[in-house]
Amino acid sequence: MKLQTKYFGTIDYTDDELLSFSDGLYGFEEEKSFLLLPFSDENTLFSLQSVRTPGLAFTLMHPFSFRPSYAPVLRSEELDKLGVEKSEDLYYYVLCTVREPVRESTVNMKCPLAVNPDTRFGMQVILEGDEWGMRVQLGTPEEQGGAPC
Amino acid sequence: MLILRRRAGETLLIGDNVRLTVLEVSDGGVRLAIDAPKSVQILRSELLQAANANRDAAAKEAASPEKLLGLLGSVPEEKKQNL
Numbered sequence: 001m002k003l004q005t006k007y008f009g010t011i012d013y014t015d016d017e018l019l020s021f022s023d024g025l026y027g028f029e030e031e032k033s034f035l036l037l038p039f040s041d042e043n044t045l046f047s048l049q050s051v052r053t054p055g056l057a058f059t060l061m062h063p064f065s066f067r068p069s070y071a072p073v074l075r076s077e078e079l080d081k082l083g084v085e086k087s088e089d090l091y092y093y094v095l096c097t098v099r100e101p102v103r104e105s106t107v108n109m110k111c112p113l114a115v116n117p118d119t120r121f122g123m124q125v126i127l128e129g130d131e132w133g134m135r136v137q138l139g140t141p142e143e144q145g146g147a148p149c
Numbered sequence: 150m151l152i153l154r155r156r157a158g159e160t161l162l163i164g165d166n167v168r169l170t171v172l173e174v175s176d177g178g179v180r181l182a183i184d185a186p187k188s189v190q191i192l193r194s195e196l197l198q199a200a201n202a203n204r205d206a207a208a209k210e211a212a213s214p215e216k217l218l219g220l221l222g223s224v225p226e227e228k229k230q231n232l
Binding site: 007019026027042047056068091096100102105108115126139 | 200223
């Protein structure tokens, strides 16, 4: 199928490439189907392209490329919903807010997207505790980076 | 701001038709029961913050996302995720 995208023009995709978020994302509850399109071969930065809305794409990051110690722990009902037994069975992506200069860009470490790589079913979660903030600046060193904002 | 102390099992009344009961207090958390008309919206505040953060992330970028690549390290082999 063809899809008009925000960053990559019109692309071809098949249904098995889709990621399905049955609850949508917070504030975007109607957006349930996405394609994950990498910006580079390194697989650190992606565009999460909405299938429903061509102009809507979130910039996602591989959180471990930013904070290698990142280890989200989900609630048991979230794990059940995603069909896995433990948090480590899931893939995680975090949303970036891109700013200029880019060092001031922020990432939402508190609300990662968790994806079951086998079913391609995902959900956005809000991590418990105050270890991670919703607007962690990309340009900050690790010792300060986890502070909530 | 009004601050007061309640024990498990005790109730607060807010206005004429909202009842807030403390069900259980355990380490680090409290379970509340809220009895309110359907028209009263009850939202965990972090849901609203998460929605606002997502809206900011979806807004038109100040710079091309590809510029972020220079700031990112590489991913350790054991953490690689390939969907």
